[in-house]
Amino acid sequence: MTYFERTGPAAFLPTDHVRGAWREDEQHVAPALGLLTHLVEADHAARRTPEDRLAVSRLSFDLLGTMPVEEVTTEVSVLRPGRTVELVEATMSHAGRPAVVLRAWLIVRGDTGARRGSPVEPLTSPDDLPTWRPDDVWPGGFITSVDVRRHEVEPGRATFWVRPSVPLLAEPVGPVARWAGVLDIANGMTVREDPRTVAFPNVDLTAHLVRDPVGDWVGFDTSVTFGPDGRGLTSSVLHDTDGIVGGLAQSLTVRPSA
Template structure:
């Protein structure tokens, strides 16, 4: 690790990451997930890869419409290296991919479709009802048995009255980042969505993750428009079958309404 830019005792840190140049980033303790202070929640590294894919050979009038992130192993709270490349580039679509490595090992993979933005006369189709209003400010959230001083504390969560991470799903929450993704750099609509998206199945805890081992192997985010504002609403539910697996489905809304979907495959196993 390089000279630290954060204090280990700080409850909040300046950002999830600091750029070290040449695609390398230092991770702050704010990236730590609920299961271990040594392993990152998948939200911040997902956003870090999404940020790199957005910037890679960017083309005017193109946007990332769908991104899938694969999680072959836990992402350590350590220095990370980001690499991206173009797989296919056409007149209206591009396929780009990226890899996140730690200590020389791949810890997250990403593939994204970057497409030409739709014309102004495209009909605005909103099959789903709008989200409930943003709840008033709430006390910091808790989660039984979780590490609370990393990612969970670095986000502001507002659940429906009387509900929390410990409430069985389906679930709904409004959330926003308390800190930026990368120090001294602005976030984008895509990175804000990706920072939150991996929390979808946790908002929809319908499988007992205390009695069974439950973890997602991937995250897919599809956005039919750019989310607006710092607050996002996530409404999530879970499907599961014996001798199968789990499937968490989430809907993203902002103050203007529906803007995308989240899909996660869940491994369900005996502890």
């Protein structure tokens, strides 16, 4: 089974693996982000030769509302065409109401291998971290579909690796889209407060990439911060088993139940 089944040229049906985590009758947004990324890349590939294709540099998602586990429709449009830089927008809607909007920057590739470098240290290998069961904290089919290896320093601070066990779609999906389909999990893998007493959903997600990821494991070095007036931030450095891939930020609305 996959996260989504294609029901038309621009329509998709989520499966039970998309359920949760704040409510099991709603979609976990993570697979939706992967689907929109895949559609942006597929649209780009259809308009360009392999030699002229650009690389995804930024994925910025605005989460406009929740979605039930029902059929969704999608739309892709090029906002800023260009030979070396493009801005592409993709929207997912349910029952005619937009729920997720992606704006993706794509930029020309070049040979900067001789200048490659970062002060960020690699993460400990997933083989050297203990397995952790996120379904002890969160409900839903999406949470049970992922393999997690984690080292928690303290509540709100952890390094962890995530590997989905379910394909996004029953069609070829590139490495960036596969990765995008798990990025939203960062906000729930090292909670500062019990989600049964404090809600802290994110209203957006922005990822910046310095290269395409490799392999199935997505690595996170994550910190969660709650401010004094209802705002919060989950920030992560993203890794694969070869090293740093980019960065991730999620704006939180923090809502204690008492």
